[in-house]
Amino acid sequence: MTVWNPGAERMYGYTAAETVGTDTSTIAGLATTAEISDLLARVVAGQHVDHYETQRTHQDGTLLDISVGLSPIHDTDGVVVGVSAVARDITARKRAEARQREIDERTELAQRLQSLGQLAGGVAHDFNNLLAIISNFTAFSIRPPTMRRSRPTSARSARQPNARPDSPGSFCCSPAARVPGQSCWTSTRR
Numbered sequence: 491m492t493v494w495n496p497g498a499e500r501m502y503g504y505t506a507a508e509t510v511g512t513d514t515s516t517i518a519g520l521a522t523t524a525e526i527s528d529l530l531a532r533v534v535a536g537q538h539v540d541h542y543e544t545q546r547t548h549q550d551g552t553l554l555d556i557s558v559g560l561s562p563i564h565d566t567d568g569v570v571v572g573v574s575a576v577a578r579d580i581t582a583r584k585r586a587e588a589r590q591r592e593i594d595e596r597t598e599l600a601q602r603l604q605s606l607g608q609l610a611g612g613v614a615h616d617f618n619n620l621l622a623i624i625s626n627f628t629a630f631s632i633r634p635p636t637m638r639r640s641r642p643t644s645a646r647s648a649r650q651p652n653a654r655p656d657s658p659g660s661f662c663c664s665p666a667a668r669v670p671g672q673s674c675w676t677s678t679r680r
Contacts, residue, residue: 491509491510491511491512491513491514492510492511492572493510494506494509494510498577501548501554501556501577501579502517502546502547502548502549502554503548503549503550504517504549514526517546517547525544529542529560530573532560533560533561533562533570533573534562534570534573536562536570537562538559538560538561538562539558539559539560539561540559541557541558541559542557542558542559542560543555543556543557543558543580544556544558546577554579554581555579555580555581555583555584556577556578556579556580556581557577557578557580558575558576558577558578559575559576559577560573560574560575561573561574561576562574
């Protein structure tokens with residue numbers, strides 16, 4: 491390294507005196523030799539490397555997420571004589587992205603659980619309806635016949651007890667025979 495500016499000092503924690511004249515292994519972190527060799531070969535071939543995301547090591551040992559841009563430095567004859575590296579600390583952005591992914595995953599899980607809860611509630615409601623029918627039928631079946639209430643099946647059997655169908659003034663209580671706005675008293679004469 492031939493130049494180390496104040497921004498690099500703040501980002502990596504090393505002073506210019508500690509880095510100028512050394513190779514990049516002090517800050518390489520998790521980068522492999524093959525990774526660094528590949529990048530340098532591309533730059534020496536005249537290519538620019540934009541926004542290469544990787545991790546590097548701070549002086550205190552913590553890992554930094556960085557985005558690096560590499561460009562060749564040419565002499566007057568156009569021969570590549572060096573590499574210019576511009577690094578940006580993207581650790582905060584990576585953490586924010588990870589937090590957002592976690593929030594999105596939790597939100598999706600909550601929505602799935604809510605849907606499952608609604609489905610379970612609907613199934614439970616239907617099941618309770620079936621149980622109520624079975625329970626009521628069972629209760630009706632075990633009653634003695636004298637306690638059972640019979641329901642009229644026709645208008646003839648729906649008349650008042652002991653009333654003959656041809657007697658005047660018999661009362662019809664069948665809902666099917668009622669007409670809104672009219673009296674239910676009937677008079678049958680022969």
